[in-house]
Amino acid sequence: MIRMEERKTLLDIRRLSKQFPIRSKHLFGKTQTLYAVDDVTLRIYEGETLGIIGESGCGKSTLGRMVVGLHQPTSGEIFYDGDKVDTQQKRGYDKIRKSVQMVFQDPYSSLDPRTTCGDLVAEPLIIHGLCPDRKEREKRVASLLEEVGLSAQHIYRYPHEFSGGQRQRINVARALALNPRLIVCDEPVSALDVSIQAQVLNLLNRLQREYNLSYMFISHDLSVIKHISDRIAIMYLGRVVELCSAEEIYKHPLHPYTQALLSAIPPSSPFEKKERITLKGDVPSPIGKRAECPLAKRCPHCTERCRKETPQLRECEKGHFVACFQAEG
Numbered sequence: 001m002i003r004m005e006e007r008k009t010l011l012d013i014r015r016l017s018k019q020f021p022i023r024s025k026h027l028f029g030k031t032q033t034l035y036a037v038d039d040v041t042l043r044i045y046e047g048e049t050l051g052i053i054g055e056s057g058c059g060k061s062t063l064g065r066m067v068v069g070l071h072q073p074t075s076g077e078i079f080y081d082g083d084k085v086d087t088q089q090k091r092g093y094d095k096i097r098k099s100v101q102m103v104f105q106d107p108y109s110s111l112d113p114r115t116t117c118g119d120l121v122a123e124p125l126i127i128h129g130l131c132p133d134r135k136e137r138e139k140r141v142a143s144l145l146e147e148v149g150l151s152a153q154h155i156y157r158y159p160h161e162f163s164g165g166q167r168q169r170i171n172v173a174r175a176l177a178l179n180p181r182l183i184v185c186d187e188p189v190s191a192l193d194v195s196i197q198a199q200v201l202n203l204l205n206r207l208q209r210e211y212n213l214s215y216m217f218i219s220h221d222l223s224v225i226k227h228i229s230d231r232i233a234i235m236y237l238g239r240v241v242e243l244c245s246a247e248e249i250y251k252h253p254l255h256p257y258t259q260a261l262l263s264a265i266p267p268s269s270p271f272e273k274k275e276r277i278t279l280k281g282d283v284p285s286p287i288g289k290r291a292e293c294p295l296a297k298r299c300p301h302c303t304e305r306c307r308k309e310t311p312q313l314r315e316c317e318k319g320h321f322v323a324c325f326q327a328e329g
Contacts, residue, residue, distance in 0.1 A: 007045035007046050007047065007048065008045065008046040009043050009044075009045055009046075009079075009082075010044050010045060010046045010080070010081060010181060010182055010214050011042075011043065011044040011067065011078070011079070011080055011100075011182055011214070011216075012043050012078070012079035012080075013040060013041060013042045013043070013063075013067070013076070013077075013078055013079075014041055014076055014077040014078075014079070015039050015040070015041055015075070015076045015077070016037060016039075016040045016041070016063070016066060016073050016075075016076030016077070016078065017035070017037055017038055017039055017040070017073065017074050017075045017076050018035075018036045018037040018059070018062050018063075018066055018071055018073055018074050019033050019034065019035055019036065019074045020033070020034040020036055021033060021034075022034050022287065032287050032288065033287065033288065033289070034286050034287050035238050035286050035287075035288075035289065036059045036062040036238055036286065037059040037062050037063050037066070037073075037238050038059070038237075038238035038239050039076075039239065040059075040063060040076070040235075040238075040239065040240050041240070041313065042233060042240065042243070044182065044214050044216060045214070046181070046212065046214055047208070047212045047213070047214060048214055048215075048230040048231065049208065049214070049215040049217050049228055049229050049230050049231075050214075050215070050216050050217065050229065050230070050231050050232075050233060051217045051218075051219065051225040051228065051229030051231070051232040051233065051246065052064070052216060052217065052218045052219070052232075052233050052235060053218075053219055053220060053222065053225045053232060053233070053234055053235070053261075054220065054234060054235035054236055055220060055236075055283070056220065057283070057286070058235040058236055058237060058238065059235060059237075059238040059239075059286075060218045060235050061105075061186050061187075061218060063218075063235075064102070064184040064186050064216060064218050065102075065186075066078075066087070067100065067182075067184055067216060068093070068100055068101070068102045068184055069087075069092075069093035069097070070102075072087060072088070072090075073087045073088075080095075080096045080099070080100065080182075081099075081181075083095070097128075098128055098178040098179070098180065099178075099180050099181045099182065100180060100181075100182045100183075100184070101174075101175035101176075101178065101180040101182075101183050101184070102175065102183065102184045102185075102186065103168070103171050103172055103175050103183060103184070103185045103186065103188045104171065104186055104188070105186050105187040105188065105190055105191060106191055107164055107165075107167035107168040107170070107171055107188075107191065107192075108159060108160075108164070108167055110171055111159040111167060111170060111171070112159075113158065113159050113160060114158075115158070115159075116155065116156050116157065116158055117145070117150075117154050117155055117156070117157050117158070117159070117162070117170055118138070118141050118145075118155035118156060120159075120170060120174060121141045121144055121145065121170065121173050121174055121177060122137055122138075122140075122141050122177075123174070124174060124177045124178050125137055125140060125141075125177055125178075128178060130177075130178070140177075141155065142155065144173040144176055144177055145170075145173055147173065147176065147207070148169040148170075148172050148173045148176070148203060148207075149169055149199075149203060150166065150169055150170070150173070154166070163196075164191060164192050164193070164196065165192055165193075165196035165199060165200060168188060168189070168192065168200055169200070169203070171188075172188075172200075172203065172204070172207070176207065176211075179211075180213070181212075181213065181214060182213070182214045182215070182216065183213060183214075183215055183216075184215075184216045184218070185204070185215055185216065185217045185218060186218045187218055187219050187220070188200065188204075188217075189201060189219075189221075189224060190219065190220070190221065197224065201224065201227060201228055204228065205228065215228070217229060222261070222262070222264075222265055223265075225246070226246055226250060229246045230245065230246060231243065231244065231245050231246060232244070232245075232246050232249045234249070234255065234257065234258050234261065236257050236294055236295060237283065237284060237286055237294040237295075238286055238294075239294055239323065240313055240321075240323065241255045241257055241258065241294070241295070241313075241322070241323045241324070242254060242255040242257075242258045242320075242321065242322050242323070242324075243313065243320075243321040243322075244317075244319055244320040244321065245319060248319070248320060249262075250262060252320075254316060254317075254320065254322045254324065254327040255322050255323070255324050255327060256277075256279075256295060256299050256300065256301055256324065256326070257279070257295050257299075259277055260277040260278070260279050263275060263276050263277040264276070279295075279298040279299070279300075280298060281297055281298045283298075284297060290310070291308065291309070291310065292306060292307050292308060292309070292310060293306040293307075293309070293310060293311055293323075293324075293325075294310075301326050303325065303326075305325055306325060309325075311323045311324055311325050311328075314328060316328060
């Protein structure tokens with residue numbers, strides 16, 4: 001078995017940040033800055049699934065949108081397959097547009113309700129000038145639909161005629177149309193029933209094995225992330241606070257936020273005793289720059305150093321990265 005660090009790096013994110021200016025009438029026209037993503041560094045290896053997990057508003061979806069070019073980073077660098085992506089230009093993502101695709105959270109709102117299933121799947125082929133012959137394109141569309149568990153009889157149906165799970169399969173087929181190497185999945189199963197979630201997750205796993213796909217899988221569901229991920233990055237208030245293998249992070253979490261997050265998972269048995277770790281206080285506002293640990297005001301292990309410095313993501317154990325002074329020892 002090839003170790004993760006020996007695999008080829010497909011996506012290299014270096015110190016990526018995204019800030020949004022905010023104006024309020026209560027501030028007399030003054031502008032404040034919202035730090036949605038703050039100094040994130042990550043790697044995605046070829047053929048792996050990197051899970052990104054965190055509570056609502058932690059910046060995980062903004063991070064995924066910057067990877068595909070829907071948001072322009074404020075600072076930082078993105079390297080794809082060794083080549084630097086010009087993130088400061090609108091057309092800077094053109095070189096990776098076909099290789100990096102995205103599957104969105106809401107399967108219905110991401111589909112044009114006035115367009116048939118067949119035309120939706122054919123659209124990326126037409127835009128990028130692939131399969132110019134109509135008959136060849138129709139065969140390609142039928143093949144893609146079969147690949148995701150649909151059939152040729154669905155080609156002429158509209159999005160409102162499908163179930164939620166079928167709509168998400170259409171989105172997966174659209175993403176596959178350009179033969180990508182990386183797919184950013186932004187909570188692709190959160191809007192689906194539990195039984196349908198399992199079907200879509202199994203589909204993604206099968207496609208990964210067949211096409212050697214890499215996934216950036218964004219979710220807030222701990223069980224979903226554990227099922228599909230090779231490595232997991234925990235985000236809090238725009239920063240990555242812990243990163244390691246999926247197995248290790250559930251067995252041996254080092255960051256106080258990760259420990260509290262995992263303690264919220266219900267026990268597998270009613271007889272199992274499990275200590276619940278509660279973080280007191282509310283999540284701080286992401287508005288304004290902070291010169292302290294993001295968890296300082298809620299952490300039970302907070303020290304004076306935590307209130308004055310922001311801990312950086314460091315390797316505390318083999319392959320286990322944590323942004324916490326206590327974990328550093």
